[in-house]
Amino acid sequence: MNLSVTPEMRSGRSAFIALMFAFICTFTNCSKTKNPAPGGATESGLTGVVVDINGIPVSGATIRIDNQEVTSTATGTFKIADIQLSDKRYVVTCSKTGYFTQQRALLRPDAGTARMQFTLHTKEITHTISAQNGGAAALSDGSKVDIPASGVVTPDGSNYAGPVRMSVVHLDPSDEDFPLRVPGGDLRAIREDASEVMLYSYGMMQVEMESEDGERLQLKAGKPATLTITIPQEQQATAPATIPLWYYDEAAGIWKEEGIAARQGNKYVGTVKHFSSWNVDAPKPFAKVKGCIFGPCGGLGMPNMLVSIGQTTTITDANGNFTATVPSDIPYNISVERRHNGGIGGVAQAMPALPKEGNATQNLSLPCSPYVTGRLSTCTGEPMVGFITMFIDGVNTGSTFTDEAANFKLFAPKGKTVVLKAYDMLSHFAEITVEMPDNDNGKELPDVKLCDNKVLGETSFIINGAGFNNKLWVMAGEGKPTVANGFFDLSDGSTFCAIAHNSNTLSLKFEGSTKGTYEEDTDITLKLNNVIYASDGATKIIVTKYEEVGGTIEGTFTGTLKEVLGNKTVTITNGKFAAIRVQL
CATH class of the missing domain: 2.60.40.1120 (Carboxypeptidase-like, regulatory domain)
Structure with missing residues (x-):
């Protein structure tokens, strides 16, 4: 199945296509x-x-x-x-x-x-403005980017006058996933006097501009843009009146100081001469913290644990040890979150501020907890990579993908009845009820065999135009099996569905996670006979079923689509879709 995305497809919709194609490729070995x-x-x-x-x-x-x-x-x-x-x-x-x-x-x-x-983080086109008139790319939290009129150039410095497609993301330090998304990861920076410091962030913006053809654009010399970055509520008491601006230099792999932002109410406002990732941060001397994450019940050090340390993360070594730098004079937390570590974790330690070049040692012991391990396989016993979600009293309390050998491991409270729902991306599934022991011992399951197929409704549509005349197209038949998956993207509140058969793929996106009619902020993309069509006009997606993870997302759709690399237009009517929901 050839699901690659060409450079010519760089647009908001193509970012969506790339996301879904990558998701399908995860389970089709492409x-x-x-x-x-x-x-x-x-x-x-x-x-x-x-x-x-x-x-x-x-x-x-x-x-x-x-x-x-x-x-x-x-x-x-x-x-x-x-x-x-x-x-x-x-x-x-x-x-x-x-x-x-x-x-x-x-x-x-x-x-x-x-x-x-x-x-x-998925890169989608969030705004489109006129290069000639300029404009503001505003986000829902009040952060925004203001582009000046006639202020955009192509890579060779030539003036650009067409539509500017912008990808704008605000990274909020109060977001629990902020440490995972920080460019560079460790918040090291270089000041204008060449001294090296550690940053404490009050917010970041990632901004990229491109032309209709996907060519990267930049700001024109002498035409700075204005950044407005919202300060999180919990940081407003300590946010200074002015703060340095920093940009992330990919070539050097480090943040660099360039300019100053001024506080205006609950926002920082400053001007920038070029785009990359920008940061409003307080520079601090370095301090260091190290420690060990010990296994449940006083066990040995735990390898490969994701540890959050202030605004950064690190992963433990083979013996469970970790070392990280932190900004001095700033209190911080060390934590191991269950959702990042296969259900195990749930420990945190508040740490006092360290002085310049200070050192701290803090070990954490994971709470006692039994675990369940197993392997996913086909009906004939061959290992099968897949996804396992654990439910306790009907609530999703942890999930994990198998490793390359199809093995999995999840932790659960002792004495609880847990339901494991396992499935691959071809709609095979298995559901198992497991009684966890009253002690802290592990429980090893026999092979969990993925034999049954969920009964999915048909995915089909009638297509007209571009050589099609009332053609009924069904995403099924001879050849490679149909892959039909959907998931809810927590980062922007969108649901994505992709149904693929052989080299043909239907992708749908709508803003929400419930049944209902969606006519705004929708995307329908179709790859048919190696030609790609994307929404170009009115589209409608009606969701008739939206179940929990492991269930189905079903509905109908209609729309007008246009060739991504051409001018032909097709209309879709009587569309029906069904997909397995594979993630929160």
Whole structure:
């Protein structure tokens, strides 16, 4: 199944297409791993995982460090076996079409393999303005970007006068996922006097501009833009009257000081001469914290645990140890969140502010908790990668993807009855009820076999135009099996559905997570006979069924679509769709 997205498809809709195609590729093996380039004497290795903001693994993402490059697997994992780490800090880059590129700083481990997680944010066109007239790209929380009239140029410096498509995202420090989304990861920065500092953020903006053809645009010299960044409620008491502006330099892998923002009420306002990621931050000297995350009931150190430390994150090494830098003079929390660690966690420790170059040691012991492990397989016993969601008293309390060997592990309270719902992306599923022990022992299940198919309604439509004459198209038949999945994107409140059969794909997006009629902020995209059509006019999606994870999303749709790389238009009538909901 060829589900690749070409460079010509760069638009708000194509970002959506890229997201869904990547999601399908996760379970159709359409990514390949490149061999890493030679790197000299081996001092360490690097392993990790690439996920989106909802925790869905992202396959086909490119991970680069120095001259080495690999691609994430079907389950989002990656591994670089040989890295020559001779310095204290390295920057690793992760990129994929349809997402904002993310970089994470890597500190050389004392021994063994370094570990990291990339959390990619979908890049969608949020606003379109006139380059000639300028305009404001405002977000719902009051943050915005004001572009001056005749203030946009192409990469070669030529004036640009057409529509400007903008991707604008506000990163809110009060958001629990903020540490996962910070460019660079560790908030290290360089001041205008070349001194190095640690940042404490009051908010960030990611801004990218492109032409109708997907060409990256920039601000014209002498035509600065104005950024307005909303200060979170809990930080307003400490937010200073003025604060430095910082931009993230991808080439150097670090934040750099450039300009000042002034506080106006609950917002910071400042001007910028170019776009990348911008930050309003207080510069602080470095301090350091280290510790160990011990397993439940006083167990050994836990490897690969995602630990939140103030506004940054780190991952424990093979012995459960972690080390991180924090800004001095700022209190911070250390926590291990269940939702990032397969149901285990739920511990936090408030830490006092450290002085300049101060050091702290803080170990955390995870609460005693039994676990359930198992393996997903086909009816014939072959391992099958998939997704497992755990319910207690009808409430979703944890979920995880299997590893590459199809194994899974989830933690649950002792003595509870849990329901495990397991499924792959081809609509095979299994539901198992497990009685957790009253003690803290683990429970190993026999193979969980994915044999049954959920009964899905038909996905079909009638298409006219571009050579079609009242053609009834059904997403089923001979060839590769139909993949039909949908999920709710917590980051923007949208539901995405994608139904694919052979090389044909239908993608739908609507703003919401309930039954109802959607006629605004909808997208319908169709890849048919290797031609891609996107919404161009009125579209309507009527959702008739919207169930919990593991259930179905069903409805009807109509719309007018136009070729992405041409001028032909098609109309869709009598559309019906059905998909398995695979994530919150």
